[in-house]
Amino acid sequence: MKVNPEYRSKEALLALYNTPLLELVYQAATIHREYHNPREVQMSSLLSIKTGGCPEDCGYCPQAARYQTDVDVHKLMSVESVIEQAKNAKSNGSSRLCMGAAWREVRDNRDFDKVVEMVQAVNDLDMEVCCTLGMMSEDQALRLKKAGLFAYNHNLDSSKEFYKDVISTREYEDRLKTIDNARKAGISVCSGGIIGMGEAVEDRIGLLLSYMEMETPPESIPINALVAVEGTPLEEQKPIEQWEMIRMVATTRIAFPESVVRLSAGRTKMSMEAQAMCFMAGAGSIFAGDKLLTTPNPEFNEDQEMFHILGLEPKEAFADGEKPVTEPDPILEAKKEKEAMARKDFEPRKVSVV
Numbered sequence: 001m002k003v004n005p006e007y008r009s010k011e012a013l014l015a016l017y018n019t020p021l022l023e024l025v026y027q028a029a030t031i032h033r034e035y036h037n038p039r040e041v042q043m044s045s046l047l048s049i050k051t052g053g054c055p056e057d058c059g060y061c062p063q064a065a066r067y068q069t070d071v072d073v074h075k076l077m078s079v080e081s082v083i084e085q086a087k088n089a090k091s092n093g094s095s096r097l098c099m100g101a102a103w104r105e106v107r108d109n110r111d112f113d114k115v116v117e118m119v120q121a122v123n124d125l126d127m128e129v130c131c132t133l134g135m136m137s138e139d140q141a142l143r144l145k146k147a148g149l150f151a152y153n154h155n156l157d158s159s160k161e162f163y164k165d166v167i168s169t170r171e172y173e174d175r176l177k178t179i180d181n182a183r184k185a186g187i188s189v190c191s192g193g194i195i196g197m198g199e200a201v202e203d204r205i206g207l208l209l210s211y212m213e214m215e216t217p218p219e220s221i222p223i224n225a226l227v228a229v230e231g232t233p234l235e236e237q238k239p240i241e242q243w244e245m246i247r248m249v250a251t252t253r254i255a256f257p258e259s260v261v262r263l264s265a266g267r268t269k270m271s272m273e274a275q276a277m278c279f280m281a282g283a284g285s286i287f288a289g290d291k292l293l294t295t296p297n298p299e300f301n302e303d304q305e306m307f308h309i310l311g312l313e314p315k316e317a318f319a320d321g322e323k324p325v326t327e328p329d330p331i332l333e334a335k336k337e338k339e340a341m342a343r344k345d346f347e348p349r350k351v352s353v354v
């Protein structure tokens with residue numbers, strides 16, 4: 001993954017961001033055409049596999065246990081339900097399934113074993129599997145990689161300076177460490193930010209600068225607009241102007257020409273025209289399905305209609321990287337063996353009648 005060397009400094013990125021809008025979109029569209037097929041947009045689905053009850057305090061998140069929100073808390077889904085949801089997403093055109101769990105960090109327990117099974121099963125469906133599970137160690141990343149994980153999502157959200165105004169339960173460095181662990185395990189990195197949280201333009205630039213400073217920038221950079229949820233500390237934030245989203249997408253496109261820029265949360269507040277400008281400016285993916293973890297998102301059929309009108313095509317899975325090969329997981333194999341043994345012990349004995 002390469003970066004655009006012209007925009008390695010804060011000043012250069014800021015000047016780019018402040019370019020007259022139509023000129024900025026034109027430049028972004030030109031770069032987009034050079035590196036990507038502009039007619040292809042990946043449809044991804046985001047599934048909340050464990051919802052709510054999170055011990056963290058991210059100011060935008062309705063899943064934090066400390067905020068009074070309407071989130072429907074549920075424990076980890078079953079592997080079977082995830083497979084069913086994945087098949088449904090695939091039949092509606094999604095080529096990537098991102099599974100999100102409201103955890104502070106991954107723990108080496110039975111729930112994680114189940115997530116490993118989910119990753120194996122969804123990879124077997126020939127979909128790109130992405131997970132967003134909070135912080136994780138290098139060993140955990142490696143286990144997910146061997147299960148067939150294609151990408152790991154871990155957003156930096158904003159600049160290092162603004163981050164602590166929104167989250168106090170972990171540090172920016174903790175985020176960077178997890179991204180590094182995913183990278184070391186050979187997993188494609190998905191990391192981006194949220195705009196509209198009350199940050200300054202400099203913070204949006206600071207986010208991009210953090211990716212500029214990485215040895216390898218993320219393969220995928222989601223750009224989200226805050227969806228202000230009642231009960232969260234950011235509930236009073238006014239929605240951002242659609243132009244700001246277009247500007248942020250275009251700036252990201254130009255700075256990171258090879259990465260996939262994902263037009264993520266906040267699309268329900270955007271007109272089709274504004275979304276079209278984002279595709280023009282280099283957005284190469286959307287999240288499809290009526291829910292984005294817990295917040296509303298356009299329905300599958302609305303997006304299908306938009307694709308039809310704009311002449312867009314859903315991007316195939318593994319267009320940007322080979323399908324991971326699933327390797328047997330020693331912990332799951334041992335579990336299966338133990339279960340098989342237990343079943344054998346319970347087999348009714350043959351009684352011979354004399």
Ligand code: SF4
Nearest residue numbers: 054056058061064102
């Ligand atoms: S964003 Fe993630 S880590 Fe933060 S509170 Fe929500 S679920 Fe927890």
